[in-house]
Structures are given as structure tokens and as C-alpha cells.
Amino acid sequence: MRRLAVVGAGIVGLAVARQLLRANPAASVVLVERENTVGSHQSGHNSGVIHSGLYYAPGSLKAELCVSGGRLLKSYCEERSIPVETCGKVVVAVDDSELPRLQKLFERGVSNGVPGLRLVEGSALSELEPHVVGLRAIHSPSTAVVDFSAVTRALAEEVAASGQLWLGTEVMSVLPRSDGLVRLELAGGHAGYFDCDFAIVCAGLQSDRLALRSGADAEPRIVPFRGSYYRLRPAARHLVRGLVYPVPDPRYPFLGIHLTRTVHDEVLVGPNAFLGFSRDDYARSAFAWRDVRDTLMWPGFPRFARSNWRAGVREISHAMSRRGFASAVRRYVPELTADDLEPAVAGIRAQAMLRDGSLVDDFWLDSRASILDVRNAPSPAATASLAIADHICKRAGLS
Numbered sequence: 001m002r003r004l005a006v007v008g009a010g011i012v013g014l015a016v017a018r019q020l021l022r023a024n025p026a027a028s029v030v031l032v033e034r035e036n037t038v039g040s041h042q043s044g045h046n047s048g049v050i051h052s053g054l055y056y057a058p059g060s061l062k063a064e065l066c067v068s069g070g071r072l073l074k075s076y077c078e079e080r081s082i083p084v085e086t087c088g089k090v091v092v093a094v095d096d097s098e099l100p101r102l103q104k105l106f107e108r109g110v111s112n113g114v115p116g117l118r119l120v121e122g123s124a125l126s127e128l129e130p131h132v133v134g135l136r137a138i139h140s141p142s143t144a145v146v147d148f149s150a151v152t153r154a155l156a157e158e159v160a161a162s163g164q165l166w167l168g169t170e171v172m173s174v175l176p177r178s179d180g181l182v183r184l185e186l187a188g189g190h191a192g193y194f195d196c197d198f199a200i201v202c203a204g205l206q207s208d209r210l211a212l213r214s215g216a217d218a219e220p221r222i223v224p225f226r227g228s229y230y231r232l233r234p235a236a237r238h239l240v241r242g243l244v245y246p247v248p249d250p251r252y253p254f255l256g257i258h259l260t261r262t263v264h265d266e267v268l269v270g271p272n273a274f275l276g277f278s279r280d281d282y283a284r285s286a287f288a289w290r291d292v293r294d295t296l297m298w299p300g301f302p303r304f305a306r307s308n309w310r311a312g313v314r315e316i317s318h319a320m321s322r323r324g325f326a327s328a329v330r331r332y333v334p335e336l337t338a339d340d341l342e343p344a345v346a347g348i349r350a351q352a353m354l355r356d357g358s359l360v361d362d363f364w365l366d367s368r369a370s371i372l373d374v375r376n377a378p379s380p381a382a383t384a385s386l387a388i389a390d391h392i393c394k395r396a397g398l399s
């Protein structure tokens with residue numbers, strides 16, 4: 001019997017394990033996760049948006065897999081009775097300087113095949129979002145929200161039903177053996193070795209470290225970018241109907257502080273994007289020396305810091321204060337005040353950086369022998385997860 005292994009029970013690893021089981025019913029599939037629950041990191045700490053595919057460079061994996069993955073995810077949620085709200089989204093330009101970027105974004109979305117996109121202004125914008133002001137906006141009616149934790153739990157049920165889910169077990173290395181098999185060295189619950197025919201590594205914030213321990217290329221390095229959220233107090237929730245975003249800065253893969261109505265009928269404000277001082281501690285004051293050292297020692301980091309210090313200063317003001325968050329959002333929802341915000345959760349993004357200091361824009365998959373390493377799967381990888389799984393299994397010859 002063929003033995004297949006997946007590392008990491010975030011939404012990507014779970015979707016991959018499920019796809020392996022569906023496509024290879026005679027194989028034995030083991031999913032190994034170091035935490036005691038599934039979806040403990042990025043997949044359980046995000047905005048919950050099923051992105052439509054507006055932002056990504058045409059022809060990129062992100063563009064292709066976000067559009068197809070969003071469709072797959074919506075039908076999966078329907079099948080599994082997971083609530084999805086297709087509340088739509090507006091991306092709002094508030095001054096003239098943003099109009100050319102808004103137009104470019106619109107054209108990108110159209111060429112990516114995002115359904116129903118249109119440009120709106122004046123009364124059409126007010127009809128969609130009565131409390132939002134702006135010169136012009138893109139309306140994406142197919143953008144939706146979901147609870148990605150509920151999706152990861154549903155995927156985990158399927159994986160546990162026909163495969164094996166080993167929680168509380170850390171994979172220390174994933175090494176090709178001379179006979180063509182792959183050896184996983186394990187610590188924790190299932191400590192020891194596990195030999196398999198093929199391994200797919202979806203380790204999120206730890207993907208670079210595990211790759212390095214497994215003899216793979218040191219590039220790219222994961223740099224954690226923390227994203228904090230506030231939520232609107234109940235009395236202010238009426239100010240937003242769906243999702244409201246600013247025009248993003250094209251130099252960064254982050255979307256700017258936005259307003260997201262969740263499936264639990266809260267409105268989140270954020271996330272900002274600031275260098276994380278820990279890869280897996282969500283406390284505001286979290287500081288892990290090893291994580292900070294790994295970022296600082298990466299040759300690309302000083303270059304990144306030199307060319308982005310202005311954005312860093314701006315993000316510090318957002319990171320440090322409720323007022324900073326409020327002023328970012330007041331540009332397009334002027335009725336909002338700092339008193340309307342209360343602190344909420346935070347997430348930590350696994351963003352890959354190259355040696356030259358540039359941030360990897362697209363998803364990045366590396367193959368070596370019978371191993372496939374996912375080296376960059378930031379947003380919209382939750383949206384795209386089912387399509388990423390299909391893509392990975394095809395690429396590995398396991399579809």
C-alpha cells in the first residue's frame with residue numbers, strides 16, 4: 001500500500017490530505033500536526049474573507065487558484081452546511097491620487113475573471129454602503145465571508161474518517177532516503193520515524209525552518225508579519241453592511257486596514273501589518289528572541305527595512321493605538337471614532353522574503369525527490385485552499 005504524508009494541519013495541509021484521500025483511495029494518508037488542535041495558526045487567526053481574486057497579478061498562481069478555489073470553497077461549505085455570507089465588498093478611492101490605482105485594480109480583477117465587478121460612484125456607492133464616502137469604488141458582489149476555523153474542522157473530520165491525523169506530533173525533518181522513500185523524523189505523541197512514498201509539507205510559519213532542517217534551500221525565509229484587529233462596538237456596527245477596503249499600496253502584499261463583517265455578525269477593523277516579534281505567540285507583548293534573530297539575520301531583511309522604513313513608521317502608529325486604527329478607517333467611514341473600537345484578536349502572517357529583501361508575491365511550491373514543500377502560502381491561501389490542494393496533488397502526480 002502507498003504511504004503518503006502531509007505535514008501541518010492548517011487549512012492547506014488539511015485540504016491536501018483530503019484531496020490525497022479522494023484521489024488515492026487505496027493509499028494510507030497520515031497528516032502530522034505539532035499542535036493539539038487543527039487550524040491553530042494562520043488558518044484560525046484571519047479575516048474570514050473568501051476573496052474574489054481582484055488583487056493578484058494575472059497569470060499568477062494566486063490569481064488562478066483564488067478564483068477557482070473560491071468557487072470550490074463555497075460549494076464545499078454548502079455541502080457541509082457551513083454558513084457563508086456573500087455580502088460583497090467595496091474598495092474605495094478617497095482622493096484623486098488613488099484613482100489610477102483603483103482603475104488598474106479593476107482591470108486586474110476583470111482579467112482574472114472575477115464575476116460581477118463594476119466601478120461605482122456617488123449615489124451607487126451610497127446605496128451599497130450609506131456611511132462610506134469616496135470618489136469612486138470597485139464593487140465586488142461575489143466576495144463572501146466564512147469562519148475558516150469551521151472549514152478546517154470539517155476538513156479534519158474527513159481526514160480523520162479515512163486517513164490518520166496525528167496531533168501533538170512535531171516533524172523534525174523530512175529527508176529523502178537512498179531507496180526513494182521519504183523519512184519523517186517525529187517528536188512528541190508519535191515520536192520516532194515514519195517512512196512514506198511521498199511527503200507534502202504545509203508548515204506555514206515554520207516552513208523555512210523545517211525545510212532548512214531537511215536539507216532544502218534556505219531561500220525563501222519566512223518573516224512573520226503580525227496583524228492586529230479591533231472590533232466595532234455593537235452600537236457602531238450599522239456603519240458597515242459588507243466589506244469595505246481602502247485602495248492597497250501596490251508595493252506590499254497587504255490590503256490596508258479594512259472593515260470586515262463576519263459570519264458571527266461582528267465587524268472587524270484591521271488587520272494592520274507590522275513585523276512580528278514572535279511566530280506563534282498572539283499576545284500583544286509577545287517577544288521570542290529566536291524568531292526576532294531569524295528575521296534580523298536574514299540577508300534580505302536590512303534591505304527590506306531600509307526601503308520600507310516609512311511604511312514601518314506608519315504601521316507603528318496603527319500598531320500602537322486605537323486612534324491610529326480609527327484614523328486609517330475614518331478616511332472612508334468618517335463617522336467612526338476611536339471610541340467605537342474595542343481590542344480583538346491578532347493573526348501572524350507567514351510571508352516569504354528573498355535574499356534581496358523583496359517579499360515573495362505569489363504562492364511558492366518547491367519539489368525535491370518525493371517531497372513537495374509549500375514555501376509561501378499567505379493570503380488568499382485560505383480562500384484558495386481546495387484549489388491549491390488539487391494543484392499540488394497534480395504536480396506531485398498524485399491526483
Ligand SMILES: Cc1cc2nc3c(=O)[nH]c(=O)nc-3n(C[C@H](O)[C@H](O)[C@H](O)COP(=O)(O)OP(=O)(O)OC[C@H]3O[C@@H](n4cnc5c(N)ncnc54)[C@H](O)[C@@H]3O)c2cc1C
Binds near residue numbers: 203210378
Ligand atoms: C491576519 C491574517 C488575515 C488573513 N485573512 C485572510 C482572509 O481573509 N482570506 C484568506 O483567504 N486568507 C487570509 N489569510 C491567509 C490565510 O489565513 C493563510 O494563507 C492560510 O491559513 C495558510 O494556511 P496554512 O495551512 O498554509 O498555514 P497554517 O494555518 O499556519 O498551518 C500550518 C500548520 O503547520 C503546523 N506545523 C508547523 N511546523 C510543523 C512541524 N514541524 N511539524 C508538524 N506541524 C507543523 C502548524 O502548527 C500549523 O498548524 C490571513 C492571514 C492572516 C495571518
